[in-house]
Amino acid sequence: MKMISLQYPLDGLSELQLDKPLSIAIGHFDGVHRGHQNVIRRAVEEAKAAGQLSAVMTFDPHPKEVLGQGDQYYRCLTPLNVKTKLFAELGVDLVFVMSFDLSFASITPERFVDEVLRGLRAKQVVVGFDFTFGSKGAGNAEELKRLGSPDIDVHIVEPLYENEGKVSSTWVRESLEKGDLETASLLLDRAYEITGTVVHGDGRGRTIGFPTANIDFDYPYVSPRLGVYAVVAWLDGRPYPGVLNHGMKPTFNKEGVQPVMEAHLFDFNRDIYGEKIRIEFRSFVRTEKKFSSVDELIKQIGRDSDQVREQFSN
Known part of the structure; x- marks a missing residue:
């Protein structure tokens, strides 16, 4: 072409x-x-x-x-x-x-x-x-x-209709803003995705046992709802399942910060700073919340990871 x-x-x-x-x-x-x-x-x-x-x-x-x-x-x-x-x-x-x-x-x-x-x-x-x-x-x-x-x-x-609604870019945008990935994927006929570069974050994920890839977007994408997602990350043509947090990290940050995306990839331990990464959003797991302690956050991340691992194994 x-x-x-x-x-x-x-x-x-x-x-x-x-x-x-x-x-x-x-x-x-x-x-x-x-x-x-x-x-x-x-x-x-x-x-x-x-x-x-x-x-x-x-x-x-x-x-x-x-x-x-x-x-x-x-x-x-x-x-x-x-x-x-x-x-x-x-x-x-x-x-x-x-x-x-x-x-x-x-x-x-x-x-x-x-x-x-x-x-x-x-x-x-x-x-x-x-x-x-x-x-x-x-x-x-x-x-x-x-x-x-x-x-x-x-x-x-x-026009093409789905469940009595007209398939449109506006409906896709609204679905993403609600965290309704099921509808967005149905309308797109594929998973919604973003691409970017892995950049250095605050390094806190590694210290609590869940290292993350922080993503700097290549383009101004439509952002999905703040929260935790099941994702598949593509690096060098290979897929890696994981969980992604899109939010403000309220357990650590005060108000006024910009939302970030950081993905924890399962069974992955490689330095990928500066590499291109493509993220496919597969499902919405939960809304972002502030935890009373770091230990509570660690436990929740563990539960999120177990849930997503089970989802991908089915």
């Missing part, structure tokens, strides 16, 4: 050397959840049927962040490198990363279709039912159909 960065106005399109027309799915696709996957798979299927290249156009940064419609969109479910990996797994040939800035945000729907889609030789476009485009969201999926006619076929994918 090839990734191509674009900026409006599009220059140098002839240098792309696209030897076939495109079937292209368009959207930000944060999370690449099951609803997004339906849109992307449809573009791949249409491309195969018509002998075209399958493509995805995504936007960076999130349009709502640029337009000031919500600071929460600064935090992502899937950073760009993870999105592109998931696109590749869905069989996509090309990914266009459109720089979303105020210049691009101000173009009319007509110019988007004429200058961007026709400029890229798009012959089929696949969007979700709630797709909007152009200045102030003036265009919708039906308008895209009208503007694309007669040379661009537009396919509109209906």
Whole structure:
């Protein structure tokens, strides 16, 4: 799969050397959840049927962040490198990363279709039912159909429902904020994950018999609820189960500190400072609490570890 960065106005399109027309799915696709996957798979299927290249156009940064419609969109479910990996797994040939800035945000729907889609030789476009485009969201999926006619076929994918709720990035975010990993994983069709670098912490975990890997995030992720989790950590392509605490460490810290993530990996004793680590969140164990003594904390960590070990053994 090839990734191509674009900026409006599009220059140098002839240098792309696209030897076939495109079937292209368009959207930000944060999370690449099951609803997004339906849109992307449809573009791949249409491309195969018509002998075209399958493509995805995504936007960076999130349009709502640029337009000031919500600071929460600064935090992502899937950073760009993870999105592109998931696109590749869905069989996509090309990914266009459109720089979303105020210049691009101000173009009319007509110019988007004429200058961007026709400029890229798009012959089929696949969007979700709630797709909007152009200045102030003036265009919708039906308008895209009208503007694309007669040379661009537009396919509109209906929403996907789960337990009478519409699968959406918002629902995934809300589930994570509640610690409802079961729902988040169901919507994503995979475990929620973050990546980062193992950094030095306060070293207290080792002194109480539970050494931890403290994680400095690579990206501003959507943070799950504060608490203790069953996780699988991936290091050098190998999985290591463990427990992760996401919180303020109230037994030791006063108020005003920032939350941290630190993972205790079972049966693991290796210096991994400075190494990349990927954490898959498997289940929520309990909320964070302040203990009356360090001994009480140690006992609880032991109980948490036993519970998670049993979970992974089943």
